[in-house]
Amino acid sequence: MSGIPVSRYRYRPFLTVIAAVALILLGIGAVYLVWMNMLRDQERLNPSTERVLVTTEGQRIPLTQPSPTITAAAEAAPVAADAPRATPAPEADLLPPERLIIPRININWPVTLADVDHLPKFHGVGWMFGTGFPGVPGNMVLTGHVGGPHETFVRLHEVQPGDEILVQTESAIHRYRVQTIYETTPNDVLVMAPSDRTIATLITCSGDWIPERQTHTRRLIVVAVYEGTT
Amino acid sequence: MKRWMVMRIFLLLMLLLSLSGASAQERPAALPPTETLTVLVDVEGAGHRVTGAYIVHRAMDGSGAVWWSFRGMLDGEFEEVDGEAVERWSIDGSVTVELTAFNYPDFSLDQLPAQRMTLMPGWDGLVTIAGVPLAVKGEYRSPGKGSSPVLIVTNAGRGTRTITELPNTSGPPDAKGEYER
Numbered sequence: 001m002s003g004i005p006v007s008r009y010r011y012r013p014f015l016t017v018i019a020a021v022a023l024i025l026l027g028i029g030a031v032y033l034v035w036m037n038m039l040r041d042q043e044r045l046n047p048s049t050e051r052v053l054v055t056t057e058g059q060r061i062p063l064t065q066p067s068p069t070i071t072a073a074a075e076a077a078p079v080a081a082d083a084p085r086a087t088p089a090p091e092a093d094l095l096p097p098e099r100l101i102i103p104r105i106n107i108n109w110p111v112t113l114a115d116v117d118h119l120p121k122f123h124g125v126g127w128m129f130g131t132g133f134p135g136v137p138g139n140m141v142l143t144g145h146v147g148g149p150h151e152t153f154v155r156l157h158e159v160q161p162g163d164e165i166l167v168q169t170e171s172a173i174h175r176y177r178v179q180t181i182y183e184t185t186p187n188d189v190l191v192m193a194p195s196d197r198t199i200a201t202l203i204t205c206s207g208d209w210i211p212e213r214q215t216h217t218r219r220l221i222v223v224a225v226y227e228g229t230t
Numbered sequence: 231m232k233r234w235m236v237m238r239i240f241l242l243l244m245l246l247l248s249l250s251g252a253s254a255q256e257r258p259a260a261l262p263p264t265e266t267l268t269v270l271v272d273v274e275g276a277g278h279r280v281t282g283a284y285i286v287h288r289a290m291d292g293s294g295a296v297w298w299s300f301r302g303m304l305d306g307e308f309e310e311v312d313g314e315a316v317e318r319w320s321i322d323g324s325v326t327v328e329l330t331a332f333n334y335p336d337f338s339l340d341q342l343p344a345q346r347m348t349l350m351p352g353w354d355g356l357v358t359i360a361g362v363p364l365a366v367k368g369e370y371r372s373p374g375k376g377s378s379p380v381l382i383v384t385n386a387g388r389g390t391r392t393i394t395e396l397p398n399t400s401g402p403p404d405a406k407g408e409y410e411r
Contacts, residue, residue: 039386049384051392054394095268096268096270096285112301112308116393118281124308186396189394189396
């Protein structure tokens with residue numbers, strides 16, 4: 001009979017199981033850490049929070065979000081030299097648009113953040129992810145359906161240069177003035193490009209309906225320039 | 231089921247990132263000075279997609295009070311919700327966020343899976359919520375300590391999205407809507 005107590009053998013299976021579980025957990029932890037580090041590296045090189053416009057010529061234009069460190073300063077660009085001087089926004093907060101009002105065509109729709117492949121399925125207007133905020137320098141892009149059950153911009157073609165466009169946020173109503181209206185092709189993504197000026201770009205479909213592609217041949221673009229708050 | 235899912239997404243985003251804000255009419259009459267934070271969210275998970283903006287008003291008086299609102303879409307449908315929370319920052323840089331009020335039709339605070347969560351420092355632009363890694367752009371710090379005015383939150387690992395066409399805002403000509411408000 002050996003001198004080793006029997007009780008040491010009795011607990012060996014339990015110790016083995018505990019060691020195995022600990023090793024498995026360590027392995028899972030290690031895999032998790034490696035995975036997170038890979039994701040971090042990937043995010044540094046190719047950040048998922050960004051959007052990039054790619055033109056037909058292959059030019060890549062980042063859709064710049066407001067810099068996280070900037071202090072917003074509303075600088076307005078008057079429509080014409082003799083236009084009344086713009087009123088800067090009353091505060092520096094970067095607030096999302098909440099309603100779009102175009103008196104000429106009797107529009108007063110809610111606005112929500114949207115993406116090119118995630119547009120409103122209700123009577124509302126999409127504020128495109130990555131585009132400018134109301135009342136601050138940049139190109140704020142708003143889209144609405146021209147037809148179907150969620151149509152909001154069906155009368156956008158009736159807007160004329162000089163018309164007023166109002167964009168309401170939680171704290172202010174920003175006034176824009178329509179400057180240009182034109183049609184373009186669906187791949188003319190420069191329409192959404194960032195701008196040094198404080199502008200709003202409204203987009204909807206136009207032209208002929210293509211049933212097999214479930215879209216129209218053209219896009220109607222309305223560009224409005226910021227004037228100030230009401 | 232869908233409502234339950236959106237509640238979970240709202241809460242998890244809120245608790246982990248303190249994505250909070252409040253509708254002005256819900257806030258008390260005598261407001262302390264606040265710092266405003268806008269959080270843009272585009273997150274997919276469990277077969278759903280949430281795209282929207284949180285507006286967060288954080289009290290600057292040291293009380294940790296937070297009033298928050300969310301306005302956006304769940305799978306294209308309009309969603310709006312607001313509430314209140316308390317954030318408590320520790321010396322080690324961690325923050326505990328507790329949801330104290332929640333305003334959403336037919337849903338109460340008690341029905342939420344969790345009402346409190348602690349976020350440790352050092353997230354380095356990446357956080358994991360319910361197993362879903364999220365990329366965060368911007369700095370989130372205690373009130374008055376230089377948080378970014380805008381945070382952007384999306385799924386991590388999906389990479390920069392490229393846009394080659396303008397949004398398809400068409401609708402079949404024979405499926406006109408009622409043009410209601």
